[in-house]
Amino acid sequence: MNINKLEKLIKLLRYYILVSTSKAGSGHPTSSLSAAELMGVLMFGGFFRFDFKNKENPFNDRLIFSKGHASPLYYSLFTVANAITENELMTLRKFGSRLEGHPTMEFPFTEVPTGSLGQGLSAGLGMALVSKFLNKTNFKTFVLLGDSETAEGSVWEAMQTASFYKLDNLIAILDVNRLGQSRQTMLGHDVLNYKKKAEAFDWEAIVIDGNSIKEVVNAYEKALKVKGKPVMIIAKTLKGKGISFLENKENWHGKALGEKDLNLALEELGKVDVKLRGKVKLPRKVVLKKQPVTSNLKPVTYSFGETIATRKAYGNALVRIFPKYPEMVVMDGETSNSTYAEFFAKAYPAHYFEMFIAEQNMAGVAFGLSRQGKIPFISTFAAFFSRAFDQIRMAQYADTNIKFCGSHAGVSIGEDGASQMGLEDIGMFRSLLGSVVLYPSDGVSTDKLTEEAAKHKGVVYIRTTRKETPILYKANEKFPIGGSKTLRESKSDKVTVIGAGITLHEALSAYEELRAKGIFIRVIDLYSISPLDNKTLKKAAKETEAIITVEDHHIAGGLGEAVAAALSGSGKPVYIMAVTKMPHSGKPDELLEYEGISAPAIVKQVKKVIA
Amino acid sequence: MNINKLEKLIKLLRYYILVSTSKAGSGHPTSSLSAAELMGVLMFGGFFRFDFKNKENPFNDRLIFSKGHASPLYYSLFTVANAITENELMTLRKFGSRLEGHPTMEFPFTEVPTGSLGQGLSAGLGMALVSKFLNKTNFKTFVLLGDSETAEGSVWEAMQTASFYKLDNLIAILDVNRLGQSRQTMLGHDVLNYKKKAEAFDWEAIVIDGNSIKEVVNAYEKALKVKGKPVMIIAKTLKGKGISFLENKENWHGKALGEKDLNLALEELGKVDVKLRGKVKLPRKVVLKKQPVTSNLKPVTYSFGETIATRKAYGNALVRIFPKYPEMVVMDGETSNSTYAEFFAKAYPAHYFEMFIAEQNMAGVAFGLSRQGKIPFISTFAAFFSRAFDQIRMAQYADTNIKFCGSHAGVSIGEDGASQMGLEDIGMFRSLLGSVVLYPSDGVSTDKLTEEAAKHKGVVYIRTTRKETPILYKANEKFPIGGSKTLRESKSDKVTVIGAGITLHEALSAYEELRAKGIFIRVIDLYSISPLDNKTLKKAAKETEAIITVEDHHIAGGLGEAVAAALSGSGKPVYIMAVTKMPHSGKPDELLEYEGISAPAIVKQVKKVIA
CATH class of the missing domain: 3.40.50.970 (Thiamin diphosphate (ThDP)-binding fold, Pyr/PP domains)
Known part of the structure; x- marks a missing residue:
């Protein structure tokens, strides 16, 4: 471990963080600066294993920035790793750039897009399950968490589940920089409180000064040896670390430095070598055995009458x-x-x-x-x-x-x-x-x-x-996405009734009752609500006087509104039958009746429409 | 404290739980039985203070069943407290009954409806804030939690926030009955693990055998004395407690007993006194000082040009x-x-x-x-x-x-x-x-x-x-819910363009550009998207050839679909302009343009529609 080189690389990360956000005119430099040691040591200290020439290598370690607003640090890491150019880094947050405000799939190394806080650890948990149980590829997943986001319950859901599955290949790095967006976090710099919580959730907790390269190195060495449980490195850091007028100061969240401040900051940072690049360890293996695939499945065997x-x-x-x-x-x-x-x-x-x-x-x-x-x-x-x-x-x-x-x-x-x-x-x-x-x-x-x-x-x-x-269909019937099934159709159809799920059966009952009275309706099974079978809908609008949709769902955003929007140019009215009254406990049939989405309600509506 | 009477009352709770669910033919008797001591002692042991003659009394204590599926216990409590009749209890889960499958507002004593797990503690926290800081009414809020629901992150959000606000008037009762719906919970009967977690979240934790009346009594005595932090009573219980063939057994979740099983259970339970009723302590005070109200507000002072x-x-x-x-x-x-x-x-x-x-x-x-x-x-x-x-x-x-x-x-x-x-x-x-x-x-x-x-x-x-x-409006303009503003209107209007928020300004720009070319459009500010101003919409559909909606939102469920559904009978087409492409980082104007919801895009669409 060359601490001196690490120091230089981390200084370069700070330089890139400051310059790229000032160039963008927005972004989160201070939230990035606090974690420079944590991420710099991970990437260039020989802990993270990744093949930049083959990012699809299933044995690559995984890095998730759950605190997605630290994207300037994220992109700077890949710049210093020589995976993207300095020129590209300077496109940060510009329209058309792969380097968006929060990491997205446009950027080739993004594992999962983040930016809504508290989601990254769950995604990391999913990857750790793959590594430990499914593919047994034995890679490590590292998740950088902000301290603010530990207020999100989803973090504790992931904590609890990760220890339940004993995921010792999952390493969370908690950047406790004390300051949130508008104020101090609930726990401030009380790293021992975080430790208590992590241990209560049956994680191994390692508390360090996260701005000390030496302590960070020791933490990763220790973390990678833990067996039988996930590990959280709880790092006390300073937001804005490295630049005295930003360090640990309020009101600097999500603000890029103007030209004057940037010059002051760079002066304080001192000389950096922009040609310096860091080395990242390669993964151990590259080839994964494919799962055997059986192309012939057993047939579906349901039959009419069941x-x-x-x-x-x-x-x-x-x-x-x-x-x-x-x-x-x-x-x-x-x-x-x-x-x-x-x-x-x-x-x-x-x-x-x-x-x-x-x-x-x-x-x-x-x-x-x-x-x-x-x-x-x-x-x-x-x-x-x-x-x-x-x-x-x-x-x-x-x-x-x-x-x-x-x-x-x-x-x-x-x-x-x-x-x-x-x-x-x-x-x-x-x-x-x-x-x-x-x-x-x-x-x-x-x-x-x-x-x-x-x-x-x-x-x-x-x-x-x-x-x-x-059962309504023959076992060999096909159901393409975007399709529908017209179950009742005749040249005398007055109205089209569209249902799906439970209401389709109500529509079919209504058909029987109406047919007995000489009234014919078309009945469509709209099994694909998105995408819609516009062709069949338009045909029905053309051939019948009106469309009635029936759904066991509220109106807004439902099947009826989808159909109404699709047919708005048709000139035919769409009547939406849906759940519009406060529902209660009761028998299913009582409730369908109460909400007016039962067969009798459909019969009534059809009669009203054709009256 | 008359332990003997408490025992009889709790036995009666068990009787009512079994009989009411069997009568309903569904429900959750076993999840109710585990907490009979916890709730019976709270209510009838002199701990819970409530005036049944004045449920609006602001000094009443509050009881929330976060594990809402234990509603048979909940309703039985109020029966034994003589607040509802045994006859009404037997209407459980029937259509039209106030006693629904999970507590709803139909039932007069429900504080908040529950049934989606993990929500009750947050609601209790809100009440505790009222009691401690806002009205200073000093009542206690008790929340019954299931062990399964502690998997929900929202519970930990509430835990963290409750201790941050030092809510010593909030008492959670955790019914650790080990069994969830389909299997054992993550922590099973490991009550010490729950204790560790509660303490890590800075709560006072009291671990007890929750089926021992004596231990439950002691727990409440202790809990009510704690100062400066919220309290969690962690109670080890048996699901189905009291009936040997249900106790601690899998596959009994959410199942009512059939006639034969019910008879066996009642036989095991032994003789109960269905005339027995429990007494509940009254709150200390009844009258709350009203907040002073100022009816004359300062006027709105924005003016044109700002x-x-x-x-x-x-x-x-x-x-x-x-x-x-x-x-x-x-x-x-x-x-x-x-x-x-x-x-x-x-x-x-x-x-x-x-x-x-x-x-x-x-x-x-x-x-x-x-x-x-x-x-x-x-x-x-x-x-x-x-x-x-x-x-x-x-x-x-x-x-x-x-x-x-x-x-x-x-x-x-x-x-x-x-x-x-x-x-x-x-x-x-x-x-x-x-x-x-x-x-x-x-x-x-x-x-x-x-x-x-x-x-x-x-x-x-x-x-x-x-x-x-x-600023678009005079400071004295009125904006009733369900209204809209027609900002541009003439007898020559070809098309109506409806916007709201940012897109309204785009529509107004489009108006200027089109007017310069002699094309007139109507422009409506649809500030109330729900409910809709159907009258104005229908007028526009009648008086113009088409409707164009523009929104900075996806299509489904948005302003456009709402309008399309409302106008489906009008015969006029509704063209929806909305966000349909994957959005990225960029300048606001670049993005409005990219998504086709900018003024130029509206101009283009208007021209296309009238072509």
Whole structure:
């Protein structure tokens, strides 16, 4: 270990942090300066192992900046590692640059995009699971955390889960620089309090002066030897470290230095060698054995006359399709006997991880798994995915491949009442750029759509129903994403009724009743709510007088609004039937009736429309 | 203390738990049985003080069942306290009953509805703040927590914040019954591990056998004497306690006993006295001094020619309106120098609470404050409210009066990049039943709408913008909820362009450019996105050829879809301009241009529509 060279490299990091943010005219230099030793020693002190010529090497260590606003330090590290040029560093925060305000997937070395605090440790946990249990690649995952973000509960979810799985390949580095955005953090510089908390969560805690190169070196040496539990290096640092008028001072968060201040700062920093570059250790291995793939799956075997809850069909589908998609990893938020993820847990226990009642962490772990080439399928009650909306929101920026399955959708769950009813989930998942939202109505379509989800690269949401429903489709029917099924159609169709999930069955009952009275309606199963089957919708708008949508969900962001927006140019009205009254406990049928989304309500609405 | 009577009352609780769930045919008897001593002793052992004849008494202690699925125990407590009848208890989970599957506001003694786990402690924290700092009513708040729900990070957010505020009037009772829904919890019966965690979070921890009446009595005696910090009673219990074939057994979660099992259980329980009723201590006082109210506020003073960011106008408005709404309490997620809640913090420090970067807890605390008659205004970046969506979702069932203000909406925030951009927030808040979504465009409307929010009883979301924008309205203009402003209108209007916030200013620029070319457009400021001003929208659809909506938000759930759904019967097309490309860092104007929601993009779209 050449401490003298490390010193010079770290000084160069400080120089780049200051210069690049001043050039950008914004950014977070002081939050970057505090962690310069922590990251400089990690990268150039022989601890972090990474092959810059092959960033896809599955044995590479992983580095996540959970405090994403320290991106000037992050990009400076890669500059000093000679992975990007100084010229590129100076494009920081400019439109078109790969170096955005917070690390994004545009930057080639970003493991997961950060910027919404408290998410990085969960992603690191996902990677650590891959390294320890799934690929057994034995790399280390390092996560740089800010002290402010430990106020986020998601950090403690990850802490608890990481020690439950004894992830001794996960190393968190806590940069305790005392100052948040607008004031001192709750714990200030009380590093012993952080230590107490980390140890209570069954982590090994190493407390150091994080601005002392020697102490940082010792900490990594110690951390890499710990067995049987994750490690947190708790580093007391100074925000703005190295520049006296920034050091430990309030009101400098998120501010770049103007020209005068920059010159003062650089003068204080002293001479740096901008040609100096640091060396990063290579990983131990490069080749990973591929998982065997079975291309022929067992067929779907549901048949007419059977009934099965789509949530149960989801569990069966996971088991059926795994041999073809061996990168699948299934997780659940301690509801696996309700979502039926338990079928998979029993069939393939090595590929199932219980995530307990911590949905934010579950989504964050899925992030990390996905970034390592896995296909995570995660499930809980549809309502409880709202807990992880910020993580789900970030997933759209992460080039992720996560499959969410929300069971217990809508008022049709019955007696458990409103708190357990997913009534905003379609809107939530539709609101992501490029997301796929699937809502099967029977066992066959659930099975096929679960496989479509596995096949599709991206974020997919599958909405399942608690109640049993009859099989509607032949076992060999196909269900492409973006499609729909027209189940009832004739030349005499007056109105089109569109349903999905539980309401499709209500629509089919309404069809029977209306047909008996000589009124014909078209019935469409809109199993793909995003993307929409615009062609079929437009055809229906052309051939019938009006469209009625029926959904077990609130209006805003739901199936009805999606259809109304898609058909706004058609000249045909779209009548939205949805959950508009405060739901209560009761039998499923009582609640469908109460909310006006039952078969009788549809019959009434059709009659009103054609009157 | 008559231990013998307590024993009989607790036995009666067990009887009611078993009988009411079997009668309902569903529910959670075993999760209720474990906590019978904990709750029976609290209520009837002289610890809990409550005036059943005056449940609004501000000096009443408060009891929150964070483990809401233990509702059979909850309702049984009130039955044994003679506050509801045994007959009503037997309506549990039936449609129309006040006794829903999880406690809701239908039940007159529910403090906050629960059922989504991990939220109750934050609500209790809000009540404890009222008791200790705001009303100084000095009541105690008791929160029953399940062990499973400690996996939720929101619990640790609340733990950390409660000790930061030294809330010694907050007592959490942790029912460690070992078993979750589908398996053992992470920590099982390791009560000492829970103790270590609670102490690390600076709580007083008292470990007991929670099924021993004597130990429970001692615990409450001790807990009520603790000063300077919150207390957690960590109680080792058995799930299904009291009935040998349920006790500590897996696969009994959420299952009511069938007739045969019920008879066996009742036989084992032995004779109970269903006439027995318990006494609850009365609170110490009944009358609270009212806050003085100033009905005349200082006027709004912005004038034409000025510019101000609406986020700053929000901060100013809070300060201006407080004298008329002295129940206001302002909180922020450690972004107050960005949201400008700091203006209020400086003006009225006794009515401001810093909530640090823990949005879930902040929303939960607002819950508790609101249920105590306060008007919480809470703020953070619009994007980060997604973190609290589950709490926000529950707010719709809580008869709450919370005002959310999300700043930094949309791509127009610029360089900080996508992670900081609120692009799903309109959809999220619209998706709640009965919510109000306001999106002001200038200082005057921001100020007036902030006051409208204070006046309105219910959930209100105010969306503010980072950039400065010019004043558009006279200071005496009125902005009723559900209204809109038609800013440009003529008989020659070809098309209507609807904007709000930043895009309204783009629409006004587009108007100028088009007018110079002899093309007239109507421009509407849709400051109330929910509820919508349907009258004005329909008029515009009638009088112009098409509607163009422009928003700095994703399509799904946004302003455009809301308008499209509202106008679906009009026959006029609605063209939605919104954020549809992955946003990046850049200057605000570059990003508006890139996403096609700038003035030039509007001009182009108008020309295309009328071509």
